[in-house]
Amino acid sequence: KIVANLLAFSRQSAISIESADLNGILEKTLFLIGHKLELQGIALQKELESGLPSVWCEADQIQQAIFAVLINAIEAMPEGGTLTVKSAGVVDDATGGTWIEITITDSGAGIPNEVLPHLFEPFFTTKENGLGLGLSICRSIMAAHHGRIWAEPRESRGTVFHIELQ
Numbered sequence: 001k002i003v004a005n006l007l008a009f010s011r012q013s014a015i016s017i018e019s020a021d022l023n024g025i026l027e028k029t030l031f032l033i034g035h036k037l038e039l040q041g042i043a044l045q046k047e048l049e050s051g052l053p054s055v056w057c058e059a060d061q062i063q064q065a066i067f068a069v070l071i072n073a074i075e076a077m078p079e080g081g082t083l084t085v086k087s088a089g090v091v092d093d094a095t096g097g098t099w100i101e102i103t104i105t106d107s108g109a110g111i112p113n114e115v116l117p118h119l120f121e122p123f124f125t126t127k128e129n130g131l132g133l134g135l136s137i138c139r140s141i142m143a144a145h146h147g148r149i150w151a152e153p154r155e156s157r158g159t160v161f162h163i164e165l166q
Contacts, residue, residue: 017145019054020062022100022165023087029066030085033074041080049088052100055165057145062165065138065149069104069161072134075127076108076159083107090164102163111151111159119151 026048037044073083084105089098111119115126122136135149142149147165154160 016058017056018059020057020059021052022055022057022062022102023048023050023052025059025063026066026085026087026102029063029070032067033070036074037083040074040077042074042077043080043082045082045084047084047086049086052087052089053098055100057165061141062145065141065163066102066104068134068138069149069163073104073106073108073159073161076106076110081107081158097166099164099166104161104163105154105158107158110153110157113153116151116153120149 030044030046034044070083070085077083084103086101086103086105088101088103090101091098120135120139122133123131125131138149142163142165145165147163149161149163151159151161
């Protein structure tokens, strides 16, 4: 697993871009984690905006990035909680272009402010057995798709991850 993650992180291969339904990718990914949510007593709240335009992406890579963020959110709630997944169209004021934004919100303990600037750095981890590659790979995937990913603490409790694609 370690070698596979290192290879995936270091590999800079060309991606195969196709038109894809981001809500469809979200639904497939949520299906994959459904059993884990049940086992941990995590309630899922889905708010997927209908009629969103397709995005040009490599669906498998986008699914991998979403999956990694969802697993981190689940791990942040070992005693259960609420996972909220939303999708929406967002207009970029600077360019007038439309982005599709996915937000993944957990009700876990949250990420300390001193950790936030390092969250996407390779090999940075706060997990006892973590490698620190998951979110680095997510950022690389988003960059390869001219997208964005960032995290911010919630005012009450937990963390919100934002993923944007055009």
